[in-house]
């Protein structure tokens with residue numbers, strides 16, 4: 001059994017701390033040696049992706065200290081325990097099994113006589129069968145007409161991941177003739193969200209998936225009622241237009257009001273649930289079950305790499321540990337995720353939940369305070385749009401913010417034009433290459449307003465094209481990175497008590513059970 005210890009009790013962490021400001025990336029990237037470093041500091045990921053860390057503040061000495069930290073913190077032993085079914089989520093007394101939704105990495109995990117891998121595969125098959133029947137016109141509206149649109153109602157992990165993945169593959173599916181149904185999403189309890197989506201779809205030909213693991217989330221239940229009301233007013237029977245994705249123990253599972261219910265369980269956290277029925281139902285309906293299966297295969301292949309004890313062959317653990325060096329030794333406060341791909345426009349928002357809800361904590365897995373910083377602030381936007389927005393601060397602002405670029409050689413649609421001797425895709429890729437060097441190396445100028453100090457570290461994940469498999473690998477990479485960082489910080493990355501207090505107070509406001517400042521704020525907002 002692995003031993004769980006705070007980061008600041010590990011000897012290898014002391015060693016790492018002695019390496020503060022050890023590498024000057026501007027110098028490391030200069031001249032012929034710099035070119036060699038770019039070629040060498042690269043590790044293959046799954047599905048043809050590569051993780052390149054040449055512009056990170058590491059060298060052989062720092063990497064060796066990181067490898068010692070990985071060993072001393074028993075990161076791979078902890079991952080093995082996780083996928084073999086140990087109770088890693090101590091706060092909620094639960095196993096953490098999202099890897100099992102993509103493949104059997106270790107031993108069978110059996111709960112109350114049910115093999116969990118078999119359970120997840122059975123639910124995938126249920127989603128696939130349902131989607132195939134909808135596509136074939138075997139499940140139709142009451143008039144016997146085919147459904148053309150699918151709308152997901154959910155929030156947090158029941159929205160962000162599936163929405164990011166849908167947007168990521170929409171153009172790819174169109175270009176590859178696997179696009180089946182338009183998907184839309186309703187998440188916010190702001191009535192303008194549901195009203196605007198409902199006004200934009202053809203209700204009579206729309207299917208609605210109510211997605212809530214707990215089946216108790218206020219926003220989702222409210223939006224479900226909002227949609228039912230709209231269907232009823234349109235003379236349609238809601239139960240012929242809705243299905244549920246939920247856990248078997250949730251209130252939604254007991255309802256007869258759905259065409260079908262597809263299940264997940266308590267062992268897959270909301271923010272890790274895109275690979276369960278939470279993402280599986282909508283992606284299978286939108287693009288066909290085969291596309292969802294390819295995404296799972298990409299994720300499974302990346303998970304396999306994450307089991308490697310050799311740090312240099314484990315891109316997820318390497319990325320995680322470089323992040324630890326940046327946060328706990330260099331003292332950087334945030335990380336920007338910058339995909340040079342419009343298809344990944346909502347991917348940073350998904351990672352924001354995944355990372356910040358997992359590792360935004362100040363007590364360890366035994367509920368004792370830790371005396372070091374943990375999860376960074378995560379934000380991001382696709383390039384090149386971000387360049388014309390917040391990059392000013394990234395280049396010349398007072399904080400150094402590490403950057404995670406993502407770029408692809410080919411576009412998804414393949415539609416392009418040559419203007420002034422380069423295509424749009426070439427312009428996109430030229431910008432990301434330029435930014436890496438501009439951030440790392442800077443530029444001296446006597447006029448300090450035009451001076452770039454450089455020393456802004458970045459990594460880049462490079463792929464040929466964003467496909468279902470490479471998207472799955474990308475998703476798993478970041479999930480595994482977050483998991484390894486949580487292990488290093490000795491956190492329980494799989495609960496989210498920090499979201500509860502606000503929910504409790506909102507209920508009190510709605511019940512008019514308030515006093516003091518809460519009452520005055522409630523009055524100011526006309527509640």
Ligand SMILES: O=P(O)(O)OC[C@H]1O[C@](O)(CO)[C@@H](O)[C@@H]1O
Pocket residue numbers: 155156157158211212213214215216217220269270271357496499
């Ligand atoms: O799927 P559910 O149970 O409706 O939860 C939605 C989201 O709410 C949260 O619990 C946070 O409030 C997230 O962790 C979760 O993804």
